[in-house]
Amino acid sequence: MTTTPTDKRIxxxxxxxxxxxNNLITTCKEMGIAMMRTSYxxxxxxxxxxSCVVFDGRAEMIAQAPFIPxxxxxxxxxxxxxxxxxxxxxxxxxxxxxxxxxxxxxCHLPEFVVIKPYFRDGEILAYTANIAHMxxxxxxxxxxxxxxxxxFQEGIRFPPVxxxxxxxxxxxxxxxxxxxxxxxxxxxxxxxxxxxxxxLAERRIDELLDRYGRDTxxxxxxxxxNVSERLMRAQIASWPDxxxxxxxxxxxxxxxxxxPWKIKGTLVIRGDELIVDFTGSDPQCxxxxxxxxxxxxxxxxxxxxxxxxxxxxxxxxxxxxxxxSVIAPPGSIVNVNYPGSSVGGNSDTHPTTVDILLxxxxxxxxxSSAADGGxxxxxxxGGDDPxxxxxxxxxxxxxxxxxxxxxxxxNDAQFVKNGNCANTPIEVAETRYPFLNIEYQLEPGKVGxxxxxxxxxxxxxxxxxxxxxxxxxxxxxxxERAWGLFGGEAGTNTVIAFRxxxxxxxVRAREAFGTASYGKFSNVVMNAGDEMLFVTPSGxxxxxxxxxxxxxxxxxxxxxxxxxxxxRESYGVALDGNTVDLAETAVLRSSAGGxxxx
Amino acid sequence: MTLxxxxxxxxxxxxxxxxxxxxxxxxxxxxxxxxxxxEQCVRVFDTYxxxxxxxxxxxxxxxxx
Numbered sequence: 288m289t290t291t292p293t294d295k296r297i298x299x300x301x302x303x304x305x306x307x308x309n310n311l312i313t314t315c316k317e318m319g320i321a322m323m324r325t326s327y328x329x330x331x332x333x334x335x336x337x338s339c340v341v342f343d344g345r346a347e348m349i350a351q352a353p354f355i356p357x358x359x360x361x362x363x364x365x366x367x368x369x370x371x372x373x374x375x376x377x378x379x380x381x382x383x384x385x386x387x388x389x390x391x392x393x394c395h396l397p398e399f400v401v402i403k404p405y406f407r408d409g410e411i412l413a414y415t416a417n418i419a420h421m422x423x424x425x426x427x428x429x430x431x432x433x434x435x436x437x438x439f440q441e442g443i444r445f446p447p448v449x450x451x452x453x454x455x456x457x458x459x460x461x462x463x464x465x466x467x468x469x470x471x472x473x474x475x476x477x478x479x480x481x482x483x484x485x486x487l488a489e490r491r492i493d494e495l496l497d498r499y500g501r502d503t504x505x506x507x508x509x510x511x512x513n514v515s516e517r518l519m520r521a522q523i524a525s526w527p528d529x530x531x532x533x534x535x536x537x538x539x540x541x542x543x544x545x546x547p548w549k550i551k552g553t554l555v556i557r558g559d560e561l562i563v564d565f566t567g568s569d570p571q572c573x574x575x576x577x578x579x580x581x582x583x584x585x586x587x588x589x590x591x592x593x594x595x596x597x598x599x600x601x602x603x604x605x606x607x608x609x610x611x612s613v614i615a616p617p618g619s620i621v622n623v624n625y626p627g628s629s630v631g632g633n634s635d636t637h638p639t640t641v642d643i644l645l646x647x648x649x650x651x652x653x654x655s656s657a658a659d660g661g662x663x664x665x666x667x668x669g670g671d672d673p674x675x676x677x678x679x680x681x682x683x684x685x686x687x688x689x690x691x692x693x694x695x696x697x698n699d700a701q702f703v704k705n706g707n708c709a710n711t712p713i714e715v716a717e718t719r720y721p722f723l724n725i726e727y728q729l730e731p732g733k734v735g736x737x738x739x740x741x742x743x744x745x746x747x748x749x750x751x752x753x754x755x756x757x758x759x760x761x762x763x764x765x766x767e768r769a770w771g772l773f774g775g776e777a778g779t780n781t782v783i784a785f786r787x788x789x790x791x792x793x794v795r796a797r798e799a800f801g802t803a804s805y806g807k808f809s810n811v812v813m814n815a816g817d818e819m820l821f822v823t824p825s826g827x828x829x830x831x832x833x834x835x836x837x838x839x840x841x842x843x844x845x846x847x848x849x850x851x852x853x854x855r856e857s858y859g860v861a862l863d864g865n866t867v868d869l870a871e872t873a874v875l876r877s878s879a880g881g882x883x884x885x
Numbered sequence: 886m887t888l889x890x891x892x893x894x895x896x897x898x899x900x901x902x903x904x905x906x907x908x909x910x911x912x913x914x915x916x917x918x919x920x921x922x923x924e925q926c927v928r929v930f931d932t933y934x935x936x937x938x939x940x941x942x943x944x945x946x947x948x949x950x
Contacts, residue, residue, distance in 0.1 A: 364903060372906040390892040390904055555933060562933055580903050612929045615902040617946040622902045624946075625893040 295513040298506050304514070307499065307507045308602060311350035314491040315339045318417065318484035319354060325483055327476035329719065330422045333711045334684055337419035338362070339484055341492070343508040344412045346370050347605035350511075356592070357394055357637050357705035358418045360585025363608050364392030365400050366416050369447035380406040381454035383482055386447040387424070389438065390625050392581040394633040396441045397424050397431045399478070401450065403485035405492050407501065415488035417481045421474060422682050425467040429669020429680035433759035433809030434541035434802070435575045435628040443467040451482065469669060469678045515606030520559035522595060523610055526651055530555050533647035534567075535639055535658075537620075538767040540574030541631070541807025544797075547767070548572050548620050550636070552587075552644045556651075563587040563644065564614040565621040574807060575761060577623035578632035578640065583615045586637045589704060590644035594654055597694075631761035631807065634663040638703040639763065642690070642770075649772055653693045657735060657827030658769035659703055660687020660744060662781060662806075664823055667759040672721050681720050684708050685821065687764075688734060688742030691775055691829030696839075697742035699729055700823070721753040730779075730822050731848045735768075736857045737775030737828020738835045743848060744779070744823035754814040760796075762806035764824040775828025776857075781806060788816030833859045833876050837867040899947035900926035900934055911950075915943050918950035 297304070318339035326332045338354030346367040351359050368391045369384050378384075384402040389395050399421045405413040424431050424442030435441050443464065450460045464478070465471035496504050531554045536547040551567035571577045578586070591611060595601060615622035621640070623629045642658040649655035664685030672679045689697035689704075702708045713724045726748040735741035762781050769778035783806060784793035795805050802808035813819065840860040843849040854860040859879055861871035896905050899912075899919035909920040912927055914935065921927045935942040 368904070368906055371908060374907075388892070391906060392903065557933075562929060564933075566938070580901070584901075584903075609925070612925060613901050614929070614934060617897045617902050617944055622897075625891065 297510045297513060299503070299510045303503070304507055304510055307495065307504070308350070308511050310495055311341050312352055314488050315341060315350050315352035317491065318415070318488050319352060321487050322417065322419070322480050322484045326480035327473040328422045328470070329711045329715055330420055330682055331477055331480065333715055334708045336706065336708050337417060337481070339488070340416050341488060342366055342414040342416060344410070346414060347512060349508050349604050351603055353707060355706045355708065356589045357582065357585050357633055358398060360588040361392060361394045361398070361581030362400070362416055362418055363605070364581045364584060366402055366414065368392040369400065369402055370414065372447045373449070375404070375411055378404045378411065379453060381451060382449050383451035383485060384447050385450035385460065386445050388444055388446050389579045389629050391446065394579060394582045394585065395630045396438065396444060397421050397630065398633070399481065401481050401485060403489060405489050407496060412496070412501065412504065413492050415485045415492070417484050419477070419481050421477060423469045423474065423680035425469070428667055428759035428809045429469055429757055430667030430682040430759070431630050432634065432665040432667050432682070432761035433575070434804065434807045435630060436542055436573055437628050438626045441575070441628060441630050469680045511602065512604055512606035515602045515604050516609045518601040519607045519610045522599070522601065523556060523561045524559040526556050528556050528558065531647045531650045533643050535643040535646065536767060537576050537636060537639060538763065538765060539804045539807065540572035540576045541761065541804045542572070542574040544803045548576065550620060550640055550643055552640065552647055554644065554647045560610060560612070561591065562612045562614065565619065566614060566616055568616070568619045568621050571618055571620050571623050571627050575628035575631040576620070576636050577627050577629045578621045578636050579629050580615055580622045582629070582633045582637050583621040583640065584613045586640040586705070587611060587613050587644065590641045590648065593641065593645060593656070593704065594648050594652060596654070631665070633705065634665045634761055635661060635763040637705040638662070641704045646770070646772070655772065656692035657690030657697065657737065657741060657772040657775050657829045658778070659689040659697065659826045660764060660778065660824035661703065661769060662687060662763035662824065663703055663706065664821070665761045666821065668720060668722065669757045670753065670755045673753045674721065679720055681716065684710055685747070685823050686710060686745060687823045688744045688778055688825035690769060690772065690826040691735065691737045691739035691741050693739070693829065696739045697826035699742040700745045701742065721751065722756065723750045723752065724748070725750050725818065729848065730825070732850065732853060733779035734825040735771050735776045735778035735828035736832035737771055738830030738832065740828050740832070740835070741769065741778045741826025744825045747821045749819045749821070751813045751817050752815055756813045757810045758813060758819065759809045760806055765805035769824060769827040771827035772829050774831040776832065778825040778827045781824045782820060782822040784820045785811070785813065786818045786820070788814070793820050832857055833879055837869070837872055841867050896920045896949055897944060897946040898922035898926050899944065900930040902944070915940060917943055917948045919943060919947045920949045
């Protein structure tokens with residue numbers, strides 16, 4: 288059944304359409320390069336936690352590049368919301384809108400959004416936008432992630448305001464902003480880098496219009512979206528009509544000990560239309576694990592895009608989103624009400640929500656994957672750096688193991704599905720901040736076994752070089768593990784633990800500091816010589832481990848990721864030195880029930 | 886300065902739940918005037934949400950009159 292036929296005719300010559308579409312995508316990429324090269328914070332120039340997008344004059348997205356899925360999905364909502372609230376009729380050339388309000392379509396408070404209207408002949412023909420994760424936003428902890436109970440504790444909030452007027456800074460906004468964060472110089476520089484990328488994009492759009500003219504450009508904007516909508520609807524129509532539900536839970540909210548929080552997602556496929564219904568999810572939690580509407584919508588788009596065939600060439604823009612509707616009940620964990628906290632909803636709840644939707648998709652497609660580590664590994668460090676005598680704030684991100692999938696193992700030590708962030712290189716972190724990395728490696732032996740195993744997490748030990756290092760965390764999977772799929776086994780847990788100088792035992796946060804949660808806490812204090820252990824979770828396995836290619840098991844043993852004992856007990860693979868003992872392997876696997884492992 | 890309205894004084898779309906800071910489509914449903922963010926959301930409400938959830942389809946945050 289086709290419920291919403293797309294009869295929008297594509298007018299532009301297809302070759303020209305591709306040229307202009309790719310020109311706009313390249314503009315987004317160029318914005319990102321400018322941002323990376325001119326920003327001050329490692330969060331931007333190393334972790335690359337930002338996204339650059341172009342919208343048309345209707346405030347509908349026409350181009351993005353492979354930046355951060357969570358951010359890009361939320362721009363679909365925060366950009367038009369901010370423009371509508373200010374009023375397009377109140378914008379002039381040289382204006383820039385700024386907001387970080389989590390309730391207005393944004394992901395969470397640390398995501399700063401800047402939007403610049405592009406004028407030609409007195410009319411707005413495009414908006415260029417940049418959404419980026421600001422390291423520090425004030426609030427009760429350095430770098431924003433902890434066990435907040437409301438938005439006021441998270442930091443400073445800006446509803447949509449003009450931060451530039453007629454190409455000049457609105458000084459009052461900048462002064463209020465930088466006087467409320469721990470890193471004023473870096474924050475000012477980072478904001479200027481964001482805004483600079485908008486000016487760069489404006490020049491590129493100017494060149495595009497000079498070359499092709501306004502009429503062609505405007506027709507292309509419509510056709511770009513219509514092509515994507517047509518392709519996305521065709522993809523959805525290829526899935527069987529029906530309703531497919533799945534549930535999962537967050538282990539805690541950082542405030543109420545041991546209280547899990549349920550998320551329920553139902554995929555409703557009706558012809559070429561998809562409704563993602565989160566009715567049945569728990570009420571909003573007391574801590575920062577709530578998702579904003581922007582985060583929830585973004586997680587729905589993210590899950591759908593993960594299900595597209597690898598050969599899919601659907602351009603990601605507003606046309607894709609037209610085919611997907613979201614239902615997120617207000618006041619629930621998937622649509623937080625003011626003044627609920629939401630900073631961790633974007634970092635940890637988003638990837639969990641994606642995995643829940645992928646579990647629902649597994650009812651209709653083997654392309655779905657097992658769950659991943661479900662946390663961005665957000666740990667904030669802050670204090671006064673004795674070398675500079677200035678406050679510092681650093682947000683540490685860490686890769687996790689991804690879930691096994693139908694065509695391969697889960698990725699090792701990769702940032703979770705909501706982002707494409709990189710970790711900050713040890714050399715950069717140690718140059719800028721007063722701590723050392725004593726150890727950093729894949730965590731061997733711990734993984735969700737399966738025909739395609741999950742990816743491995745990491746193990747890292749920090750040693751602090753100064754007193755009074757304030758550490759805060761919003762991390763997940765300390766108790767809940769990434770689930771396996773189609774008979775694959777669950778992944779392994781996160782561990783954060785501390786060790787005072789001279790001591791030998793690692794102690795977790797609840798026992799060491801009396802926090803409500805092992806992974807969500809604020810401002811525990813470490814001193815010079817103290818150490819912190821951080822082990823990230825592995826991904827779930829996909830399929831029966833006893834069906835895994837024995838040669839792949841051998842490779843993992845050779846790489847010292849698994850032991851010969853693991854190979855035998857978890858995979859039914861017997862090794863003889865550097866080779867697989869095929870005869871004994873056959874015996875082991877048949878004795879386990881004809882290739883099945885209970 | 887124009888009167889500042891905090892977000893908890895603003896309605897949510899009756900179908901998707903998005904905050905509506907300005908504009909919206911008002912429609913009469915189940916005895917209430919409900920605000921929606923788009924025609925698409927009105928359609929989803931009428932063809933899926935309301936038939937499935939009945940009175941529970943109407944969120945208090947979406948009622949404007």
